[in-house]
Amino acid sequence: MDRLNASRTLSDTVKAPGYVPSEHGTGIVHIGLGAFVRAHLAAYTDAALAASGGDWRIVGVSLRSTAPVEELEPQDGLYTLIERGAAGTEARVIGALSGALSGATQRAEILAAMTAPATRIVSLTVTEKGYGVDRATGGADPSFPAVAEDLESPTAPGGVLGLIVRALELRRTGGVAPFTVLCCDNLPENGAFLRAGVLDFARRLDPDLADWIAQSVAFPSTMVDRITPARTDRTLADAAALTGFTDAAAIETEPFTQWVIEDRFPTGRPDWDVAGAIFVEDVAPYEHMKLRMLNGTHSMLAYAGFLSGHRYVRDTMADPAMRRLIERHLAAAAATLAPLPGIDFTAYADELCARFINPEIAHETYQIAMDGTQKLPQRILRPAMDAASAGQSLRPFAFATAAWMRYTLGRKDDGTDYALRDPLEEEIQTRLDGLTDAAEIVSALCGLPGLFPEKLLENPDWNASVTEILAGFLQNGAAPAIEAEADMTGA
Numbered sequence: 319m320d321r322l323n324a325s326r327t328l329s330d331t332v333k334a335p336g337y338v339p340s341e342h343g344t345g346i347v348h349i350g351l352g353a354f355v356r357a358h359l360a361a362y363t364d365a366a367l368a369a370s371g372g373d374w375r376i377v378g379v380s381l382r383s384t385a386p387v388e389e390l391e392p393q394d395g396l397y398t399l400i401e402r403g404a405a406g407t408e409a410r411v412i413g414a415l416s417g418a419l420s421g422a423t424q425r426a427e428i429l430a431a432m433t434a435p436a437t438r439i440v441s442l443t444v445t446e447k448g449y450g451v452d453r454a455t456g457g458a459d460p461s462f463p464a465v466a467e468d469l470e471s472p473t474a475p476g477g478v479l480g481l482i483v484r485a486l487e488l489r490r491t492g493g494v495a496p497f498t499v500l501c502c503d504n505l506p507e508n509g510a511f512l513r514a515g516v517l518d519f520a521r522r523l524d525p526d527l528a529d530w531i532a533q534s535v536a537f538p539s540t541m542v543d544r545i546t547p548a549r550t551d552r553t554l555a556d557a558a559a560l561t562g563f564t565d566a567a568a569i570e571t572e573p574f575t576q577w578v579i580e581d582r583f584p585t586g587r588p589d590w591d592v593a594g595a596i597f598v599e600d601v602a603p604y605e606h607m608k609l610r611m612l613n614g615t616h617s618m619l620a621y622a623g624f625l626s627g628h629r630y631v632r633d634t635m636a637d638p639a640m641r642r643l644i645e646r647h648l649a650a651a652a653a654t655l656a657p658l659p660g661i662d663f664t665a666y667a668d669e670l671c672a673r674f675i676n677p678e679i680a681h682e683t684y685q686i687a688m689d690g691t692q693k694l695p696q697r698i699l700r701p702a703m704d705a706a707s708a709g710q711s712l713r714p715f716a717f718a719t720a721a722w723m724r725y726t727l728g729r730k731d732d733g734t735d736y737a738l739r740d741p742l743e744e745e746i747q748t749r750l751d752g753l754t755d756a757a758e759i760v761s762a763l764c765g766l767p768g769l770f771p772e773k774l775l776e777n778p779d780w781n782a783s784v785t786e787i788l789a790g791f792l793q794n795g796a797a798p799a800i801e802a803e804a805d806m807t808g809a
């Protein structure tokens with residue numbers, strides 16, 4: 319079977335781009351060329367190009383893995399986006415990517431793309447751990463390898479902060495207006511987060527440049543949402559059947575998609591609103607809602623579900639005890655939120671349950687369980703602090719935390735080992751070495767630098783609950799511990 323590319327005529331079973339991709343120039347450099355951007359930002363941009371045109375195609379950059387470039391380049395950036403839902407499967411070919419660059423071999427080309435006057439937006443999905451920003455100080459983290467290397471050789475950067483700062487510096491000296499920086503990762507106030515990291519990095523090299531960036535560069539915050547499981551052989555087989563061509567870059571996702579963005583793009587942006595993006599003054603309340611309700615519940619169900627033998631999110635929804643805990647967590651997370659005009663958190667929770675149930679989406683609990691130390695603070699611990707201040711129950715958050723702690727032991731009840739896949743994996747293993755007692759494990763993990771807020775650790779109720787729940791996991795096993803917890807919900 320031939321490979322998908324721009325000179326092929328697509329079969330009728332797939333929707334082709336509603337424009338001629340080669341007639342549109344590039345306006346965006348996107349760093350982080352995984353599945354998510356292909357299901358989200360590129361899909362919105364594709365719809366905007368079809369509706370209103372413009373030179374807004376995207377050059378994708380994969381900082382470490384060369385696979386995305388090898389998948390996309392031979393296909394002229396085209397790929398199939400498969401949407402799987404109760405109403406059936408839909409597929410469309412996305413034409414928004416104009417090229418793909420690899421951080422491993424093409425640093426000069428990446429900088430050239432970022433400094434090109436036509437580039438007006440640099441967007442990012444590099445995951446929570448990919449920025450090299452110290453979450454405790456908010457500044458650049460010099461213990462992060464790419465930050466250290468780029469501070470040493472700032473003119474040939476390879477990391478996120480180094481690339482943004484160098485590209486902005488070159489634009490400034492070249493008299494080219496700066497691009498807008500759009501962080502699309504699941505972090506609270508993600509624009510301000512990245513801005514602080516960029517400014518601190520720049521200040522270490524050139525305070526004057528840092529001041530200029532602070533005055534001239536926009537970092538709008540944004541909330542992104544679309545459940546995008548890792549690709550499987552079925553994704554590729556379905557893409558081939560639908561398009562009639564081999565497509566090494568196909569991905570699959572759910573029908574639901576949401577994007578809320580602060581409208582601060584001094585040098586313009588695509589008409590993403592035609593595809594349903596919502597522009598608001600302040601995105602923070604939407605981010606909190608999504609991070610605490612969707613992602614917080616996801617993390618809880620990922621740890622508890624994985625440990626009790628549920629491979630996919632949909633399987634946890636079919637387990638009555640897990641289902642009760644999922645509903646309890648959604649309600650507890652909602653109770654920590656300030657009211658958001660026009661949004662009913664109960665309806666949002668119901669909608670999330672319907673998405674989690676989607677039988678067509680094979681979203682692995684093990685995929686969500688990855689990088690727990692990077693996810694817990696905004697998803698579980700901050701809401702726990704808010705619940706404590708408001709006199710609400712800490713129990714659902716303590717349960718999620720205890721499930722994560724049990725997960726960090728790296729071994730299931732049946733003795734199967736698994737990799738933690740967390741940037742602090744080694745440190746966690748060193749701290750836990752030889753420990754079997756719940757209280758000792760809790761205290762070892764609570765000592766991880768910068769992870770648990772002091773205020774939470776000082777709360778006796780929190781420590782007692784986490785320790786008691788973890789002891790239940792250790793003594794009785796995951797499934798009985800989950801049953802016991804669900805019995806407490808009284809539902």
Ligand code: CS2
Nearest residue numbers: 542543544545613616685686
């Ligand atoms: C998930 C998210 O892997 C994870 O941690 O919680 O990727 C989640 O699927 C997305 O944020 C949904 O928008």
